[in-house]
Amino acid sequence: MAIPEGYRRNFETLLRAAEHGDLALLECRDAATGVPRYVICAVGREERDYVMTPFGHLHDGNPYNAYVPPA
Template structure:
């Protein structure tokens, strides 16, 4: 699978911000659920004010339970939680 340009571009911006020491972790509320989220932000300046650009939030609980990685046997698919189970 090809990672889209916007995601690669945002990742490069995040790396630059980290290298410059311009990252922040902010507590925000999820716009849909209203629950607290801990959001990774790049920090910039505009007209003398700080500007926080959100890039994503930290996973609740165990992040290994939150995501399915690419399938090493098929780069066009993902590892499935039911893989290997007999029907």
Template sequence: MAIPDYARTNFNTLLRAAGDGNLALMKCLDAVTREPRYVLCAVGRADDGDYVMTPFGHLADGDPYDAYLPPDPDDPTGFLPNSEGGGAA
């Protein structure tokens, strides 16, 4: 399954920020649910010297294996079903 250009660009930006020591974990509120989220952010500086936090995504609550379905290696357009009980396969 091909990864879109915007996702690859954002991932590379995130890697550069981590490599430069410019990565932060910031507590935010979800704009829709108002639930707290712990958000991975790249840290930059604005022209006026203020810090700029660019959010890239939030950490999964609970078991991340329950939150996502991985791609199916035998079907480039499919995903594997949830495994019972979570955890690594």
């Protein structure tokens, strides 16, 4: 199964942010449940403000139990 182009572009953006040291881990709240989430974000600037672009959150528990690798 091919990875959709939009996901590939987001991953490339994430790699560039990591290469330049522009990543942050933020404690946020899940919009639907209010549960704390620890979110990986790319950090950018917009004039004098920082802009955090969320890419995903760290998995609670054992991530090996949550995913099935491709066959």
